Amino acid sequence: MKTYKKYLSVGEVALMFGVKRLTVRQWIKNGEISATKIGQKWFFRQKDIDQLFNDNPREEVNTTK
Numbered sequence: 001m002k003t004y005k006k007y008l009s010v011g012e013v014a015l016m017f018g019v020k021r022l023t024v025r026q027w028i029k030n031g032e033i034s035a036t037k038i039g040q041k042w043f044f045r046q047k048d049i050d051q052l053f054n055d056n057p058r059e060e061v062n063t064t065k
Helices: 010-017 021-029 046-055
Strands: 007-009 036-038 041-045
Touching (some): 010 021, 021 041
Antiparallel strands (some): 007 041
16 A cells, blocks of 8 residues: 655655646646645645646646746
8 A cells, every 4th residue: 555645845746747846836826736835835735736647647737837
């Protein structure tokens, strides 16, 4: 059985999608990805990112925003 972290950082999400951290922050700002801000840092639920990652193969993810 695989165990997962419950939450991911901006940097971890950027690595998963092969984009810059700034791109992930733009996705948050544009409402394209759900995140929770704690203090000054954004966090993402692992299951949400896994679903998004699986639903959007890399070539379909908009990395130009």
